[in-house]
Amino acid sequence: MISSANPNSQCCRIGRTLQLAMSFTGFFVLAGVLRCEASFAQETAAFFKSSCASCHTIGGGRLTGPDLKGVTERRDREWLRSYILNPQAKINSGDAYALQLLEEARGVVMPQVPGLTPEKVDFLLDLIEAESALEESQFKGIQVSMEPFTPADVAQGMAIFKGRQSLSNGGPACMACHSVPGIGGLGGGNVGPDLTRVFERLQGRVSLSAWLQSPATPTMQSVLRDNPLRPDEIHVLVALFEDTAKNGTPVQVTVAQLSFLLLGLGGAVLLLVAFDFIWKGRLRAVRRPLVQAAKL
Amino acid sequence: MNVRSQIAMVFHLDKCIGCHTCSLACKNIWTDRKGTEYMWWNNVETKPGTGYPTKWEDQEKFKGGWEKKNGHVRLKSTGKGRIVTNIFHNPHMPSMDDYYEPWTYDYQNLFNAPEGPDQPTAKPISMVTGEYIDIESGPNWDDDLGGSPVYGENDPNFAGLTDEQRLQLFSIEQLVFFYFPRICNHCTNPACVAACPSGALYKRGEDGIVLLDQKRCRAWRSCVAACPYKKVFFNWFTGKSEKCILCYPRLETGQAPACFHSCVGRIRYLGVLLYDADRVEETANLPQEQLIDGQRDMILDPGDPHVIANAKKNGIPDSVIKAAEESPVYQFIKVWKLALPPHAEFRTLPMLFYVPPMAPVMASRQDTGALNSVSDNLFHDIDDARVPMKFLANLFGAGQEGKVAYALRKQKAVRWYRRAVTVGDVDLETAERMLREADCTVSEAMAIYEITSLCTFEQRFVIPPMYREQAIEALKDPHEQKQSAGFGFLSGPRRGL
Numbered sequence: 157m158i159s160s161a162n163p164n165s166q167c168c169r170i171g172r173t174l175q176l177a178m179s180f181t182g183f184f185v186l187a188g189v190l191r192c193e194a195s196f197a198q199e200t201a202a203f204f205k206s207s208c209a210s211c212h213t214i215g216g217g218r219l220t221g222p223d224l225k226g227v228t229e230r231r232d233r234e235w236l237r238s239y240i241l242n243p244q245a246k247i248n249s250g251d252a253y254a255l256q257l258l259e260e261a262r263g264v265v266m267p268q269v270p271g272l273t274p275e276k277v278d279f280l281l282d283l284i285e286a287e288s289a290l291e292e293s294q295f296k297g298i299q300v301s302m303e304p305f306t307p308a309d310v311a312q313g314m315a316i317f318k319g320r321q322s323l324s325n326g327g328p329a330c331m332a333c334h335s336v337p338g339i340g341g342l343g344g345g346n347v348g349p350d351l352t353r354v355f356e357r358l359q360g361r362v363s364l365s366a367w368l369q370s371p372a373t374p375t376m377q378s379v380l381r382d383n384p385l386r387p388d389e390i391h392v393l394v395a396l397f398e399d400t401a402k403n404g405t406p407v408q409v410t411v412a413q414l415s416f417l418l419l420g421l422g423g424a425v426l427l428l429v430a431f432d433f434i435w436k437g438r439l440r441a442v443r444r445p446l447v448q449a450a451k452l
Numbered sequence: 453m454n455v456r457s458q459i460a461m462v463f464h465l466d467k468c469i470g471c472h473t474c475s476l477a478c479k480n481i482w483t484d485r486k487g488t489e490y491m492w493w494n495n496v497e498t499k500p501g502t503g504y505p506t507k508w509e510d511q512e513k514f515k516g517g518w519e520k521k522n523g524h525v526r527l528k529s530t531g532k533g534r535i536v537t538n539i540f541h542n543p544h545m546p547s548m549d550d551y552y553e554p555w556t557y558d559y560q561n562l563f564n565a566p567e568g569p570d571q572p573t574a575k576p577i578s579m580v581t582g583e584y585i586d587i588e589s590g591p592n593w594d595d596d597l598g599g600s601p602v603y604g605e606n607d608p609n610f611a612g613l614t615d616e617q618r619l620q621l622f623s624i625e626q627l628v629f630f631y632f633p634r635i636c637n638h639c640t641n642p643a644c645v646a647a648c649p650s651g652a653l654y655k656r657g658e659d660g661i662v663l664l665d666q667k668r669c670r671a672w673r674s675c676v677a678a679c680p681y682k683k684v685f686f687n688w689f690t691g692k693s694e695k696c697i698l699c700y701p702r703l704e705t706g707q708a709p710a711c712f713h714s715c716v717g718r719i720r721y722l723g724v725l726l727y728d729a730d731r732v733e734e735t736a737n738l739p740q741e742q743l744i745d746g747q748r749d750m751i752l753d754p755g756d757p758h759v760i761a762n763a764k765k766n767g768i769p770d771s772v773i774k775a776a777e778e779s780p781v782y783q784f785i786k787v788w789k790l791a792l793p794p795h796a797e798f799r800t801l802p803m804l805f806y807v808p809p810m811a812p813v814m815a816s817r818q819d820t821g822a823l824n825s826v827s828d829n830l831f832h833d834i835d836d837a838r839v840p841m842k843f844l845a846n847l848f849g850a851g852q853e854g855k856v857a858y859a860l861r862k863q864k865a866v867r868w869y870r871r872a873v874t875v876g877d878v879d880l881e882t883a884e885r886m887l888r889e890a891d892c893t894v895s896e897a898m899a900i901y902e903i904t905s906l907c908t909f910e911q912r913f914v915i916p917p918m919y920r921e922q923a924i925e926a927l928k929d930p931h932e933q934k935q936s937a938g939f940g941f942l943s944g945p946r947r948g949l
Contacts, residue, residue, distance in 0.1 A: 438543030439513055442550045443506035443589060450602040 200279045201294070206381075207269045208280075209295055210372035211363070214287045216297035219363045220264055222257065225293070228285045237277045242268055262359070267372075298387050300365045305395035313396025314338065316389060325383040335412075336396070337404030342419070343412035348375070355394070355401035364397060365390050454729040455752060455763040457772050457916070458640065458660030458803055459698060459722065461712075462784045462791045463633055464904065465809040466863065467719040470631035472496050472592065474711035474720075478635075481699070481710050487689025489554035489579040492591050493696040494711045496633040500607040500621070500843065501594045503632070505550040508682040509608040509795065515544040517643050517680030517798030518736065525736050525799055529677040530647050544677040552589045554579040580688070598629025609846040617840045628838035630809040632847075633719070635711060636683040636696035637794070637802030638662045640727065640750070641736045644695070647678030652693075658923040659724075659916075660803065661698045666945040669693055680798035691947035704920050708913040718907065723779025723914040724772055725803070726752045726763055736799045743796040743850050750801070751786050754779070775916035780903050781805070788892075788900060790859045796850040808844050808856050810863060811837040830868075830886050834860045858891070865890035866897045866904075 211221035227236065231253065239246045239254060243266040246254040258265065287293040315321040318339055319329025334351045335344030358364040368390045371377050385393070478494040497503040511517055511528060518525040529544050557574035565572030578585045594603035599622045610618060620626055638655075642662050645653040652668035653675055655661070664675070664684070669692040675684040676693060684695045699709035707713065712720040731750045738746040752759045754776035763773050776782065784791040784807065791805035834857065835841070841853045849855040865886040872883035887897055903911060924930070 434537075435541070435543045439515075439545060439547075441547060442510075442513055443502075444549060446502070446506065446602055446606050447588075 196279060197283075200276075200283045203276070204280060204283060204295060205370050206377050207372070209297065209370040210367045211266070212295075213297035213366070214284060214293040214295040216293075216295070216299075217362075218260075219297065219366045220261055220359060221266060222260065224284050224295075225288045228281055228288070233278075233281060236281060237274060240269075240277050240280070241272060241274065244268065264359075297366055298369050298390065300362050300394075301391075302361070305398060309392045309395035310399045313392035313394075313399075316393060317344075317396060323383065323389060324386050327380055327383040327385065330393075335406070336400045337406060338400070341412065341415050343409070346409065350406045351397060352400045352404050352406040355397040361394055361398065364394050368393060453752075453759070453762045455726050455759060455766050455768060456660065456729045457658065457763075457768050457776065458725045458727055459638070459703065459915075460660075460725040460779075460781045460785070460803040460805070461635075461638075462721040462781050462805045462807065464719040464721070464807040465630060465632065466807060467717040467904070468496070468631040468633060468809070469717045470496055470498070470596070471716050473714050473716050474633055475591075477710040477714035478696075482697070483694075485687075485689075487687040488685070488694065490548060490551045490591075491685040491687075491694065493683070493685075493694075494633065494635045495591055496595075496631055497592070498595050498598055498604075498629050499632045499847070500598050500604045500610065500629065501600075502603045502606050502608075503634075504552070504591045505546045505682050506589070506603070507550075507606060507608060508546075508680075511680055511798070514546065514677070514680070514682065516678060516682065517795075517800055518641070520737065520799070523737070525641075527643055527647055527678055528680075529643075530674055535649060535674070542673050542677055545673060546676070546682065548580070549589075552591055552593070553585060553587075555585060555587055558584070596629065599627040604629075607843075609843050611846060612851070613840055613842050617842070621838070621840070626838055628811055630811065630839070632806075633711075634681065634683070634794075635804065636662060636698070637681060637800065637804040638696075638698060639800035639802045640732050640747075641799065641801040643678040643680060643798075643800050644675035644684050647674040648672070649674060653684075656700075656923075657926075658919060659700075659703070661700050661703075662695070663697055663700070664693055664695050666690075666692050666694075669945070671947075680795065680800060681802075687945075690945040692945045700918075703915055704918040706915055706917075708909075708915065712913060718912065721780045721784065721903075721907075721912050723781040724754075724776040724916050725779065725782055725785070726754050726759060726768070726773070726776050728752055732801065736801055740797050740850050741852055743799065744792060744852075744855055747793060747796065747801055748786050748789070751782070753786070754782065769917070769919055769922075772916040772919075775914050778914045780907075780911060780914065783899070783903070788862065788896065789855075790862060790900070792848040792855055792859060794848060806848055807863070808848050808859050809839075810834075810860060810867075811839040830882070830889065831861050831864060834864055861890040862892050862900070865892050866900045869894070869897050870901050 208224075211219050212224050213219060215223065215225040217223055231239075235253075239251075243254070247258055247265065287295055312321065316323065317330045317334075317336060319331055322329070330351070331339060331344040333345040333348035335346070336351050355361075355364055358367050368385055369387075371380055474494045475492055475496055479492065482488075482493060483491045492504065495504050503509065508514060508516075515529040517528055519528045520526075530538065530542075555576045555578050558577050559574050561572050562574055575584050576587050577583065594600050598604050605622065613621075621628070638661055640660070642653070642655060644664075645655060645662060649672050650668050650670040652665045652670070654663060654665065656663060671686070671691045671693070673686050673693060675695075676682070676686055684693050686693050699707075699711075702709055702713075708720075708722060712722055727750050735743070735746040735750045754760070754763075754773060760773055764770075781791075785805050790807050792808060793802045793805055796802075837860075841857060844856045844860075845851055845853040865883075868878065868886050869880075869883040872878050872880045884894070887894065892900075
C-alpha cells in the first residue's frame, strides 16, 4: 500500500512544480517582450541619430540627403527597403527615382549602412512614419543661421580646435587628431584627416553642422557619443572650417614631421645634459682610472 | 636597559698569514652558484692596498654608511626623497670592473689543441660572457704587494700621512704589508637594513645576524650602495642581493662558520656579546672620537647581576648568558681593549673587531752591527714601526692613534713578558715594568697569552645554543604550519616578483 501510494503523490508534486515553473517562465517571457518593445524603439531612434541624421532630417530640410518627412507616402515600403539596404545596387539597376536622388545629392551616393537588416529597416521606416506625423520631429536637425560668420566666431572656433577653450561636454580637442592651417609649425594630429577643406567636402554649412551634431563615421561617433558638441560650439567650428577652406592651405606633413623629429632630438639632448648635471656625483669607474693614472 | 644578544667576532690580525683558506671555504659552500662568481663573502686583502671592490673604504666615491647631518645620522647613499629620484638608477653602484670580472680557464684546449709549434695554453674565459678575456684584476689582485704603485699607493687610509711617511712606506727596503680578512660585520646599526626599500634585510633578533630575505628582495640594490664595507652583493642571475649569513645553519647546529673553522692561523674568535639596544641610536650619533668608547659602553658585562636580570626579562636563555660570560670576544673587546672595530667612523657599529697587527721595526742598526732591540723607550719599536700609526688609526681607530697604540703596546708587553718567562734572555723586571706601562696585569697577560697562542677550538668558538625553534615560535604558530609543511618543492630565488 505504502509503496503504491508514494509514486502517485510524487507525480502530483512534480506536476505542480512544473506548473508553477511554467507560469513563472511565461511571466518572464512576457516581461521580456514588453521590455524589448520599449528598448527597440529607443534603439531605433539612437540608430537613426547615429547613422542617418548626419545626412537626413525629418522636417528640417535637406542636408546631403533629402528631408525624410513623409517619405513613406512618397514611395512604397518595398522600394524604400531595397534602396536603403543597398543604394548603389538600386542606382546600378537604372531605377529612375534612385538616379534622380543621386542627381539631387550632387553625385553623393548614399553609403550602405553597416549592420542593417530588413527588420531594422522596417523599424526605421516605422520610426520615420511616426516622426513625420508629429508637428515637430526630434530629428528636425539643428537650425543653422545663414548670417555670415564674424572673425570672432573663427577665433573662438580656433580656440576650441586647439583645446584652449575646452568643450563644455568634455569632448577632446580636435587638434589631438586633426590639423588645420594656422595652429603652428608642427601642425595638429595626424591620426584623423586634415580638416582644411572639410567645409567643401561636406558641402557647406548646413551639412557640416548636421555632421558635427551626429557624425557619420564610427570613429567620430565613439568620440562624441558621450560628450556631444553644443550648437554654439558647432557654430564656431563651422565658422573656422569655412575660413580655412577659403583662406588656408593644408600644413605640409613632411615639414611638420621633420620639425617634430628635430624638436624631439633637441629635447633628448637637453634631457641628457640635465641628467648628467643632476647626477654629476654618481659613481663612475673606480679601478680603471687608477690603472690609467699609473700608466701616465 | 634593553638587553640583546649578538654573535660577535674578533680577528687577530697579528696571526693572519694571508693564506685565503677562509675565502675558499666560504666560496665552496656558498658562492659557487651561477651569478655569484664574482662574490667573495669572505675575502682577504693586503694592506696597504685598495681592497675589493677597489677603494671600498673611500665613501666619497661609494657613499656607503652613515653621516652626521644636523646632529643626527643619515644614510649617505639614499634617503626618503632621493630614493624616488634615483628609483631607476642607483648612482652609487660599484661596477663589475670595480669588483673584477670572474673568469675560469679553457682547460679543454690543453687536451684538444691541434698539433702546433708551441705548447697549448689554457686561455682565460669570462664566467659572465663566456668569451676569452684578458684578465685585468682579481679579488686579491694586489696580494702581497703592499707598495704597488697602482693599488698600494691608493689606499684611502693614507689620508693624513705626511709625504715623508709615504716616501718611507714605499721605499724599496721598507715595504711592508699585513693582511686584512673581511666578512660581513653584522653591524648593530646596519646601513644595508636601513636602506632596503623592500624590507628584505633584517637583523635576527636572537643572535643579531644580518640576513637578506631572498623572497622579499626586489633588486633595488640600495643595500649594495649603502653598505660601507661593500659586503652585500648583487646576484646578476637571480636578480637578488646576497650577503654573508655567518653560516647560520652551521651555528644553529653548534659548528663554527666555515671561514672560522678552516682558519689556518687560528686568528678568528667568535662568541656572544650582550648589548643595550636602547643605546644603539645614541651611540651611532656620538662624535667620531667617542665612537669606539661608546660602542664598548654599549656592550654590557655579562657577569653584572643587573644585566643578567634584564637579559632574562628580555627572554635571553640562561645558556646564552653563560656563553656570553665565557665569550673570548668580550674579553678582547671590552676587558683587554685589544680588539677595535674597522672604520668606526662609518657609524654602523660593526660587530666584527680586529686586533691590530704588530709590524716589523724600522731597521736601525747600531754601530756594532747588532740590531738595536733595547732602548730607554721600551715601546720604541711600536712608535718606529714601518706601518705608520696614523695608517692603522685610520683603519681601526676612527682616526685616533691612541686606541691603536694602546692595543699594540699591550700586545708587545705580553710578548716581552712571555719572553722573559719562557726564554729568559730579557729580565723579568723590565717585562713587568712594560706590563704596568701597557696597563696590563700579570694575570691578564697570561690570559691574553693563553687565548692567543694556546687556544683550543672550544676556547675560540663559544657558540651558544641558538634556540631557533623558540625564535620561530615568536613569529609563527607551529600548529598552523604543521599541516602545510613537509611536502612540496623548494624553489630557489628567481628574477621578478
